[in-house]
Amino acid sequence: MKLIVQIPALNEEETLAEAIAAIPRAIKGITSVEVLVIDDGSTDRTVEVAKEAGADHVLRMSSHVGLARSFLAGIEECLALGADIIVNTDADNQYCADDIPALIEPVLERRAQIVVGARPIREIESFSPIKKALQRLGSWVVRQASGSDIPDAPSGFRAYARDAAARLCVVNTYTYTLETIIQAGRKRIPMTSVPVRVNKVTRPSRLFRGMGQYIKRSISTILRVFVIYAPLRFFFTLAAIFALPALAAVGRFLYFYATDGGAGHVQSLVLAGVMLAMATILFAVGILADLIAANRTLLEDIRARELLRRPVRAPRSEPSLKTVAYADVS
Numbered sequence: 001m002k003l004i005v006q007i008p009a010l011n012e013e014e015t016l017a018e019a020i021a022a023i024p025r026a027i028k029g030i031t032s033v034e035v036l037v038i039d040d041g042s043t044d045r046t047v048e049v050a051k052e053a054g055a056d057h058v059l060r061m062s063s064h065v066g067l068a069r070s071f072l073a074g075i076e077e078c079l080a081l082g083a084d085i086i087v088n089t090d091a092d093n094q095y096c097a098d099d100i101p102a103l104i105e106p107v108l109e110r111r112a113q114i115v116v117g118a119r120p121i122r123e124i125e126s127f128s129p130i131k132k133a134l135q136r137l138g139s140w141v142v143r144q145a146s147g148s149d150i151p152d153a154p155s156g157f158r159a160y161a162r163d164a165a166a167r168l169c170v171v172n173t174y175t176y177t178l179e180t181i182i183q184a185g186r187k188r189i190p191m192t193s194v195p196v197r198v199n200k201v202t203r204p205s206r207l208f209r210g211m212g213q214y215i216k217r218s219i220s221t222i223l224r225v226f227v228i229y230a231p232l233r234f235f236f237t238l239a240a241i242f243a244l245p246a247l248a249a250v251g252r253f254l255y256f257y258a259t260d261g262g263a264g265h266v267q268s269l270v271l272a273g274v275m276l277a278m279a280t281i282l283f284a285v286g287i288l289a290d291l292i293a294a295n296r297t298l299l300e301d302i303r304a305r306e307l308l309r310r311p312v313r314a315p316r317s318e319p320s321l322k323t324v325a326y327a328d329v330s
Helices: 016-021 046-053 067-080 097-108 129-146 162-166 177-186 211-229 231-260 266-309
Strands: 002-009 032-039 057-061 085-088 114-118 158-161 191-195 320-324
Touching: 002 016, 002 067, 016 032, 016 046, 032 046, 032 067, 046 057, 057 067, 067 085, 067 162, 067 266, 085 097, 085 162, 097 114, 097 158, 097 191, 114 177, 129 177, 129 211, 158 162, 162 266, 177 191, 177 211, 211 231, 211 266, 231 266
Parallel strands: 002 032, 002 085, 032 057, 057 320, 114 191
Antiparallel strands: 085 158, 114 158
16 A cells, blocks of 8 residues: 655745655555655755655646646646555645544545545634634535535645545646535545644745635635536526516516506516526526536546556656646646
8 A cells, every 4th residue: 555645845945854754654554655746836945855855756847837736736646656545735844744644544444535634723823813714614615515524625634545536637726625625525525534733833825915815716716616516506596596586576567467557567577587588598508517517527537547547657766856847737
């Protein structure tokens, strides 16, 4: 049983060595543990530090492509290297690496194919009360969209079984955390979570500039993924928002028509006609989007089979270094 811990990194020369050194190399039930660092176009000594710190593999993106694309490139590289289990963690050493055995335990016991590390949000001193409230709200929205019970959706400390990792296909370029949970929930991939510890914060997050940007991007990500993976429900809900008031307007006109002949209430029919037209358009869009979603699901299944069929790359005695272009991982 081979475990690969992947670490997406962007200009992390100060903390990367500590993050790599903290990864346990002997875990019960695992025959080998390897470390893969994904360099997302760093301009500092991230690659050199990764090699010096003992990373087994370094995957260099030819340019900065963002966290989501780096994550997906790492997943594909881990599969090519023959990983049975993939653990994703951060290069800033935010998560306690000693919890990796607990994180992969549900995968080893076949209780789940995806495990998300749930941080003690209430106890993290670096999180403001507003951020803690938004974390809980965002996780609740993701649970509703995915049908899962994951308490800490934004957590990047995760374990993936090989089959589950191959079925992931990130569309968003901002972050993978919310999308992969919603996607896995819609695909009925078994998921669970385990409590994990966090280390002392060494620097502020680089993923977003402020709370406003975080909220804006998170909302847009959730809406986009929900439209992609549940288009029928999304557009039918919008259609109902227009159709129900339209029916009420028609009922209003019929009431006045029955009582006083309907004189002066034609505007109710005009408004109802416009809203029913909008509802019909949204209904049709929902049908078309659902057909497109079905076709995309077939393409994703084909992609997963191709990833799993690829021959496993032969191991090397020295750390491997590979550079890929953006087009190679999309």
